[in-house]
Amino acid sequence: MSTVADKLARKSTSKTNAKQVRLRLVYIDFWSAVKLSFLAAVALAVVTVVSYFLIYMVISATGLVGKADELFRSFTDGSVTLSQFVGLPQVMAFAAVVAILNLVVITVMGAVIAGIYNLAVKVTGGLLVGFTSN
Template sequence: MSTVADKLAKKSSSRTNAKQVRLRLVYVDFWSAVKLSFLAGVALAIVTVVSMFLVYMILQATTLLAQLDELLTAFNENFVLSNVISLPQVMAFAAIVAILNLVVVTVLGAVVAGIYNLMVKVTGGLLVGFTSN
């Protein structure tokens, strides 16, 4: 009875008819990189908003915010934490952070594409190998 390792060893020793191609990546399309980084920024923005919502709900469910509110009220009776940290304010903060992250990720994607296109002139590009099975 042969194992998977034996089958792989037998397969690797046999000659395959696959063609191998080695290509150089010498140009990254600027607008494609911007669009891709924008989509990555949108995904990050969604994750940011949802995670902030979940963290707030967990803090509410564990009554940690209420206990912290009682502690701060003992020091200063005029300060009420629940007035400062409420769900609409947390979600507004999360939306602002998400929009800023979206802009930063999109700009960084554009900058990285530009820097790569400039560095290709010095290094000659990235060598990539492809094979067809």
């Protein structure tokens, strides 16, 4: 099985109008990787908070919280209700905590992956990438 770069190398012997370039990726800038992973994490955090809100609104609109509250009250003496713990403020606070933890983890993972790639390049020589202009 040949790669795209190998196919481009084979095609380079034939006369074409498009310019073909084979480049080797030998370094990923650490701070650029951190900034890009932070941007992706912010986008995922926004999606997380909005999805938690929408899921809660659908569940509350269908009356599932009320039914679960009745079931919970049947197991307890009625002094504690499930709606005390599963309200919109609690759900949004949980969504914010999850979003912040994801923000930190994804940003750190982007930095770690960039560092590991930069160390692996010293052994492997980098990633060969082929470009062409049509």
